[in-house]
Amino acid sequence: MSLLEVDKINSYYGDSHILFDVSMRVEENEVVALLGRNGAGKSTTLKSLMGMVQTKSGTIRHNGTEVQHLPPYQLARRGIQLVPEERRVFGSITVQENLQLAAMSAERARSLDEIYETFPRLAERRRNRGKQLSGGEQQMLAIARAMIRNANIIMLDEPFEGLAPLIVRDLIEVCRRLAEAGNTIVIVEQNVRAALSLADRCYLINNGHMVFEGTPTQLQEDNSVIEKYLGVKV
Numbered sequence: 001m002s003l004l005e006v007d008k009i010n011s012y013y014g015d016s017h018i019l020f021d022v023s024m025r026v027e028e029n030e031v032v033a034l035l036g037r038n039g040a041g042k043s044t045t046l047k048s049l050m051g052m053v054q055t056k057s058g059t060i061r062h063n064g065t066e067v068q069h070l071p072p073y074q075l076a077r078r079g080i081q082l083v084p085e086e087r088r089v090f091g092s093i094t095v096q097e098n099l100q101l102a103a104m105s106a107e108r109a110r111s112l113d114e115i116y117e118t119f120p121r122l123a124e125r126r127r128n129r130g131k132q133l134s135g136g137e138q139q140m141l142a143i144a145r146a147m148i149r150n151a152n153i154i155m156l157d158e159p160f161e162g163l164a165p166l167i168v169r170d171l172i173e174v175c176r177r178l179a180e181a182g183n184t185i186v187i188v189e190q191n192v193r194a195a196l197s198l199a200d201r202c203y204l205i206n207n208g209h210m211v212f213e214g215t216p217t218q219l220q221e222d223n224s225v226i227e228k229y230l231g232v233k234v
């Protein structure tokens with residue numbers, strides 16, 4: 001049994017049909033990348049998994065239980081955490097307060113010590129306000145907030161967006177440490193090379209249809225797929 005099993009979901013915004021029979025699975029301790037061009041349906045897939053976009057048909061199983069009808073807060077309690085593109089860090093309170101606030105909404109939160117061990121940079125900045133952090137640090141804080149809620153799947157929507165290459169390198173390192181510590185991660189990224197450097201498996205979505213599933217090596221070996229659906233070389 002996979003940690004998350006998505007079977008032929010169809011999602012809509014109003015009357016607009018966006019996801020067509022999308023299937024994917026995420027195993028425990030795996031990093032899965034979801035790739036695709038702008039508007040392909042990546043964020044809609046994450047939002048469907050998080051109950052923020054209603055699926056009209058198909059099933060989503062978390063630890064074997066059907067969850068496609070659950071509201072976002074119940075999915076969050078089950079340990080599915082989405083770090084959205086717009087990081088939503090609270091600017092006027094400190095790093096530590098941001099983390100404590102996140103922990104309050106969890107049934108079984110992790111300790112601050114555990115979080116600071118994973119994110120030493122945040123430990124250094126614990127007394128700084130959210131708005132005093134750099135973009136990369138804010139992204140770390142957004143990921144750390146998901147972690148402290150004891151996530152069993154962390155879904156990252158374009159975590160490297162708008163960040164300088166050096167900061168992206170640091171964040172890749174953070175994600176790698178999270179993965180090595182046994183966390184399960186789903187990552188949506190325009191930065192294909194960065195996403196593939198982290199992923200154990202990847203999916204490619206195009207116009208709301210899954211068009212590829214395999215390992216990064218299998219994807220990299222199939223240049224025609226990459227050029228056709230991503231318009232890049234990796």
Ligand SMILES: Nc1ncnc2c1ncn2[C@@H]1O[C@H](COP(=O)(O)OP(=O)(O)OP(=O)(O)O)[C@@H](O)[C@H]1O
Pocket residue numbers: 013016018036037038039040041042043044045
């Ligand atoms: N709130 C919305 N209402 C109506 N249509 C939407 C809404 N959000 C997204 N869409 C449409 O759904 C389709 C998929 O969008 P989605 O945001 O999932 O793509 P994406 O692959 O995440 O792309 P991006 O990298 O641009 O975020 C697009 O055609 C988009 O215009």
